[in-house]
Amino acid sequence: MRGWLYLLGAAIAGAVVTTPALLVFVLGGGSVDDALFVALGTLMLVSALLVVTMRDIIQCGLAMIVAFLALAGIYVVVGAPLVAAAQVIVYIGAISVLILFAIMLTQSKAGPARLVFQTQAAPAAVAAVILAVLITLGVSATDWGETAERARLATDTLALILFQDYVLPFEVVSVLLLAAVIGGVFIAKREEDPG
Amino acid sequence: MNMDTLIPLIAALPMGGFLFTAVVGRRLGKRAHIVPVLAVGLSWVIAMVVVYTALTGGFGEGGQTVKLWDWIPAGAFQVEAAFFVDNLTAALLIVVTTVGLLVHIYSIGYMSHDPGYWRFFAYLNLFMFSMLLLVLGDSWLTVFVAWELVGLCSYLLIGFWYRKNSAALASKKAFIVNRVGDVGFALGIMAIWVNTGTLNIRESIDVLTSHTLVAFPIPVGLIALLIFAGAMGKSAQFPLHVWLPDAMEGPTPVSALIHAATMVNAGVYLVARANPIFASAPEAMVVVAGIGIFTALLAASIALTQTDIKRVLAYSTLSQLGYMFAALGVGAWTAAIFHLMAQGFTKGLLFLASGSVIHAVHDEQDMRKMGGLAKKIPHTYRTMLIGSIGMAGIPPLAGFFSKDEILGETFKAGFYWVWAIGVIVAIMTAFYMFRLIGLTFWGESRVDKAVEPKIHESPRVMTLPLWLLAIPSLLLGLFLAWPGPPLGPLFGQHGPGLLAGWLEPVYAHGLEILGHHEAEFAIFGIDGVLILISIAVATAGVLAAWRLFGVEIGGLRRRGQPERVQALSARVPFLYRASLNKWWFDELNHLVFIVIGGRVAAFLWWFDANVVDGIVNGIGAVTRLSGGGLARIQTGHVQNYALGIAIGLIVMVASYALMVSS
Amino acid sequence: MGLANSLDAYLILAGVLFAIGTFGFLARRNAISMLMSIELMLNAVNLAIVAFGSFIPNLKADGSIIALMVMAVAAAEATVGLAIIIAIYRNRKTPLVDEYDAMRR
Numbered sequence: 001m002r003g004w005l006y007l008l009g010a011a012i013a014g015a016v017v018t019t020p021a022l023l024v025f026v027l028g029g030g031s032v033d034d035a036l037f038v039a040l041g042t043l044m045l046v047s048a049l050l051v052v053t054m055r056d057i058i059q060c061g062l063a064m065i066v067a068f069l070a071l072a073g074i075y076v077v078v079g080a081p082l083v084a085a086a087q088v089i090v091y092i093g094a095i096s097v098l099i100l101f102a103i104m105l106t107q108s109k110a111g112p113a114r115l116v117f118q119t120q121a122a123p124a125a126v127a128a129v130i131l132a133v134l135i136t137l138g139v140s141a142t143d144w145g146e147t148a149e150r151a152r153l154a155t156d157t158l159a160l161i162l163f164q165d166y167v168l169p170f171e172v173v174s175v176l177l178l179a180a181v182i183g184g185v186f187i188a189k190r191e192e193d194p195g
Numbered sequence: 196m197n198m199d200t201l202i203p204l205i206a207a208l209p210m211g212g213f214l215f216t217a218v219v220g221r222r223l224g225k226r227a228h229i230v231p232v233l234a235v236g237l238s239w240v241i242a243m244v245v246v247y248t249a250l251t252g253g254f255g256e257g258g259q260t261v262k263l264w265d266w267i268p269a270g271a272f273q274v275e276a277a278f279f280v281d282n283l284t285a286a287l288l289i290v291v292t293t294v295g296l297l298v299h300i301y302s303i304g305y306m307s308h309d310p311g312y313w314r315f316f317a318y319l320n321l322f323m324f325s326m327l328l329l330v331l332g333d334s335w336l337t338v339f340v341a342w343e344l345v346g347l348c349s350y351l352l353i354g355f356w357y358r359k360n361s362a363a364l365a366s367k368k369a370f371i372v373n374r375v376g377d378v379g380f381a382l383g384i385m386a387i388w389v390n391t392g393t394l395n396i397r398e399s400i401d402v403l404t405s406h407t408l409v410a411f412p413i414p415v416g417l418i419a420l421l422i423f424a425g426a427m428g429k430s431a432q433f434p435l436h437v438w439l440p441d442a443m444e445g446p447t448p449v450s451a452l453i454h455a456a457t458m459v460n461a462g463v464y465l466v467a468r469a470n471p472i473f474a475s476a477p478e479a480m481v482v483v484a485g486i487g488i489f490t491a492l493l494a495a496s497i498a499l500t501q502t503d504i505k506r507v508l509a510y511s512t513l514s515q516l517g518y519m520f521a522a523l524g525v526g527a528w529t530a531a532i533f534h535l536m537a538q539g540f541t542k543g544l545l546f547l548a549s550g551s552v553i554h555a556v557h558d559e560q561d562m563r564k565m566g567g568l569a570k571k572i573p574h575t576y577r578t579m580l581i582g583s584i585g586m587a588g589i590p591p592l593a594g595f596f597s598k599d600e601i602l603g604e605t606f607k608a609g610f611y612w613v614w615a616i617g618v619i620v621a622i623m624t625a626f627y628m629f630r631l632i633g634l635t636f637w638g639e640s641r642v643d644k645a646v647e648p649k650i651h652e653s654p655r656v657m658t659l660p661l662w663l664l665a666i667p668s669l670l671l672g673l674f675l676a677w678p679g680p681p682l683g684p685l686f687g688q689h690g691p692g693l694l695a696g697w698l699e700p701v702y703a704h705g706l707e708i709l710g711h712h713e714a715e716f717a718i719f720g721i722d723g724v725l726i727l728i729s730i731a732v733a734t735a736g737v738l739a740a741w742r743l744f745g746v747e748i749g750g751l752r753r754r755g756q757p758e759r760v761q762a763l764s765a766r767v768p769f770l771y772r773a774s775l776n777k778w779w780f781d782e783l784n785h786l787v788f789i790v791i792g793g794r795v796a797a798f799l800w801w802f803d804a805n806v807v808d809g810i811v812n813g814i815g816a817v818t819r820l821s822g823g824g825l826a827r828i829q830t831g832h833v834q835n836y837a838l839g840i841a842i843g844l845i846v847m848v849a850s851y852a853l854m855v856s857s
Numbered sequence: 858m859g860l861a862n863s864l865d866a867y868l869i870l871a872g873v874l875f876a877i878g879t880f881g882f883l884a885r886r887n888a889i890s891m892l893m894s895i896e897l898m899l900n901a902v903n904l905a906i907v908a909f910g911s912f913i914p915n916l917k918a919d920g921s922i923i924a925l926m927v928m929a930v931a932a933a934e935a936t937v938g939l940a941i942i943i944a945i946y947r948n949r950k951t952p953l954v955d956e957y958d959a960m961r962r
Contacts, residue, residue, distance in 0.1 A: 052884070057889060061893065078907055078911045080921045083924045090932055099896075118885070131876045134852065173930065176930065180936045833957075834884075
């Protein structure tokens with residue numbers, strides 16, 4: 001029985017996502033890339049909204065994973081496949097898992113809390129909307145000096161630059177990760193009883 | 196021993212006496228009077244030497260200054276501690292030291308039963324020091340300090356019997372009313388300094404009267420009025436006269452010394468000393484004369500109905516002080532000082548004699564309970580009679596000469612209204628003085644039956660000063676006013692009398708400014724007429740008093756007629772009651788200052804407690820409340836802070852965008 | 858429509874994602890939800906950087922590399938943040954942020 005609901009949900013989601021894409025593709029006369037962009041963008045935004053509004057926190061985590069996936073797709077569309085791969089591996093493979101583990105460790109037996117949002121949710125929403133509007137206005141008003149087409153970077157070129165020009169940040173980041181891991185382990189360790 | 200040491204000694208000796216008695220007096224008991232009396236006695240001797248030197252021209256025209264040290268050397272504000280003696284000082288010294296010494300001797304007897312014997316003499320010596328400092332002072336500031344000290348001594352001595360409520364209240368009243376006048380005086384001194392830059396009396400007077408073309412920051416007339424305000428307080432002129440009758444709560448020697456002979460004359464001395472200032476301000480002089488003669492009339496009208504023997508004398512003092520100020524106001528400065536000296540001795544005599552009477556009838560002061568005392572206390576009676584004759588203005592006593600000179604000068608100066616009122620006051624003076632004598636010494640005895648057998652004459656130590664004071668009362672007038680030989684050439688004087696000659700250099704400046712000329716004494720001209728009028732007027736008053744209150748002098752006998760007195764008073768009920776109630780001035784003062792002033796003060800207190808404190812507390816409350824309100828931002832929740840950051844970010848970006856786009 | 862080729866589109870997308878993340882950070886009660894919102898914000902920034910790298914000629918390789926660095930740092934930050942949340946949970950027995958008010962006035 002439950003399975004049908006999930007399938008139905010997935011179908012609705014798929015419809016939601018593909019409709020605007022198809023619209024763009026067919027009516028707007030755009031290319032496949034544009035349709036893909038619209039589809040993936042819509043998916044990402046919808047799942048992000050679900051992340052911040054759903055009651056059950058595990059479902060929020062799952063929505064977040066979907067958002068990351070969509071973002072990885074967009075990275076591919078933009079022309080940065082390495083970043084897309086890293087996104088999937090790091091965010092979905094590591095951070096999301098980490099978050100789900102943390103959710104598991106901090107679940108209270110009473111279930112999800114009564115109130116999802118804080119008392120300041122309304123002003124927060126207003127602030128968020130204004131922020132979005134400001135960014136949009138700022139972005140569209142600025143001349144970035146961009147090229148007309150997106151450039152696709154070859155992975156081997158990227159690798160060369162990474163390990164030649166940017167080797168120091170690379171190494172420092174690894175040290176940072178080490179420190180973070182050690183720190184995290186130490187902080188989250190259970191207090192041991194003496195003796 | 197030269198003048199430079201002698202002059203300061205006059206004041207230093209009583210000071211030493213005060214310090215000695217204040218420290219060890221309590222243990223000396225009945226012998227506490229020795230050092231103070233000796234101190235004053237020595238001071239008197241030295242004073243007489245100094246006076247003689249001054250009056251025979253030993254100090255020259257400008258007088259003698261003895262500088263002690265630089266009191267206040269503060270840049271532009273320089274004041275020296277110095278003494279100054281000229282003929283005016285000498286005249287005052289005579290009165291102050293003589294009456295002072297005699298009062299000290301009298302007090303040995305009068306205060307002999309009092310437990311505060313030593314305290315009395317200590318205060319008396321302190322008073323002598325203050326008064327001498329006042330007349331000897333060289334700068335306005337010294338005079339002011341002495342002025343205040345004299346007020347303090349008056350307070351201490353009026354309230355000598357401090358356990359008596361009325362005495363304590365009276366001394367407070369005296370001090371406070373004096374202070375009101377002193378404010379004026381202090382302002383006057385400050386004004387003098389602003390105008391002239393110096394507080395030395397002679398220098399400042401020279402400066403104030405010389406610049407007639409250049410305008411002073413503060414008009415000279417105002418300075419004169421301010422100085423007169425101080426004199427009004429000290430010499431109890433209207434409206435600051437209310438303290439003097441109440442000051443009779445003090446012991447009788449105090450009344451004699453302070454409130455008849457010396458302190459109340461300080462005001463007269465002050466105005467006389469500042470005579471060129473007054474001469475430069477004719478309007479101020481008119482004010483002085485007006486207030487003076489009004490006080491004289493007012494006080495005389497009250498004295499007509501008073502029943503306390505000391506009160507009659509107190510109002511009489513007020514009245515005569517009014518005369519002196521009237522004289523000062525019309526430019527008759529010599530006459531004023533003459534009256535001062537005559538009054539000093541006469542009033543001192545009368546007060547001491549009244550003290551003797553009170554002593555005789557065992558502290559009864561109400562004249563309605565006296566009568567028929569002439570045979571029982573002969574010395575007191577005779578000296579008091581002499582004093583009363585002098586007060587009434589019968590020649591050839593001192594009172595006649597001085598009063599007549601005042602009236603004559605006012606008439607000749609053209610102040611006819613002052614003269615007319617003065618004549619009326621003279622009638623009243625004669626009348627109430629002989630009313631006093633009649634009620635006290637003549638007729639049947641109305642003394643309390645229990646006291647009557649115990650009436651006795653006062654001891655010699657009290658009657659001796661009485662006789663000693665009677666002598667100048669009799670002869671001073673002749674001595675000072677006799678125009679020609681043989682006394683004139685003895686002192687190197689010619690012209691209108693000894694005192695006038697002595698005081699001429701003191702008043703020369705003032706007279707010059709006024710433009711007065713000393714007219715020749717025309718015994719067969721206007722002066723003679725005025726003298727006759729004075730004598731007639733005095734005699735009329737005396738006869739009226741005899742008619743109503745009886746007389747028993749020599750062979751002249753007449754009974755008093757109390758019924759007649761009652762009938763007469765019944766015919767003018769309002770005037771009688773007004774006179775009896777001192778024209779309700781005390782009630783008026785009470786209403787204005789205590790009742791209305793009290794309400795104003797209560798309102799101000801309310802204002803201060805509620806409005807001013809309210810504002811101050813309100814500021815505190817506002818701060819506290821706003822602080823409390825603002826503290827609510829500190830919720831402790833990170834998300835609230837984060838919202839704040841977000842809002843701040845939005846505001847910044849939006850305003851930047853607005854700025855860029857505009 | 859050329860959407861895939863317009864830098865503005867990617868940037869606006871990133872901006873909206875950032876706004877959604879901000880809302881979630883300010884409005885959710887659970888601490889882990891706040892952290893998830895932070896991750897959304899970081900991802901939005903990453904998208905913007907990558908978009909710049911793709912469209913601005915000077916930033917050809919830098920965009921991707923910076924995005925990689927941001928990702929690594931985000932991972933480190935998530936690690937430590939979650940560890941802290943777990944430690945606080947052990948102390949306060951609740952994951953709800955508005956119940957952490959020990960610093961309240």
